[in-house]
Amino acid sequence: MGIKPKTYKNKWHILLDDKNSFHAQLIIRELRKNENLIVTKGNANNIDKIVDKNNVDIVLLSFTCLKTGKHINDIYSNGQGVSLIVYGIPRQISYEELSSWVCMKGMIYEDAPIEHLIKCIEAVTAGGLWLPRRLMERMLDQLRPYILSQPDGVSDLTKREKQILNCLVHGHSNLEIADRLHIAESTVKTHLYKLYKKLNVSSRREAIQVAKQHQ
Known part of the structure; x- marks a missing residue:
């Protein structure tokens, strides 16, 4: 499949929701052809907890598992x-709805061949994005004014x-943040x-980098 992991990482742990069992089996069969990918199935209702426990790198979530953005926000x-x-x-x-999913690294349409999903994972493991071209154009148009008016965002916190x-x-x-600030862990996530x-x-890492730039 040609997926090349980053030099510091030999294996990529992928969590796949099992809502659509037939489609999931097809995806698992294709992904497991690559020895650098570890694929695990999980229930989308507990996906944020599974991510925490299994050191997951990529979450593959079917559109049918989305419930008013809950799982997207939890993972994000x-x-x-x-x-x-x-x-x-x-x-x-x-x-407009797709562009509101700011945490998304890859989007695959329902009529796309399995090869597109493989290429999407290849792009994401290389640190890139796999989004519909017209969507990326829309997102860039929306983002430009924001960047010009709010160059760092820290002042808005x-x-x-x-x-x-x-x-x-x-x-x-x-959990430590919740204890230190005397608030619920769910509030911390929000x-x-x-x-x-x-x-x-x-991600946390990117947020920390922004914070250090403004210290």
Whole structure:
């Protein structure tokens, strides 16, 4: 398949939701042809917990598993460098909705051949994106004014978000942050989701890099 892992990583752990069992089996069969990929099936309802426990690198989530963005937000706010790919996306879904999924690394339409999913994973493991071209054009158009008016996003953070960002810099986990700030862990996740959006980042590591640039 030609997937080349980064030099510091020999294996990539992929979590695949098992909502669509037939499609999932087809995907697993193709992905396991590559010895550098470790594929695990999991229930989408517990996907954020599975990500935490299994050191997952990429989550493959079917469009049918999405429930008002819940799972996307869970992975986005709780993931530490986890890449999210959604497959089986209907062609009729609006670009506006797709562009709201800011944490997405890859999107595959429902009528796309399995080869597109393989190429998508190849692009994501190389640190890139795999998104529909027209969607990327729309996203760039929406992003340009934001970048010009808010070059770093740090100034937009609330006092609580700045406290959480400082905790990230010091390497604290979500649970540790919750204990230190005397708030629920779910509240920490909500703050992280909003914080990431304001900083235009998709992981703890990227948020920490932005924070250090403004120290």
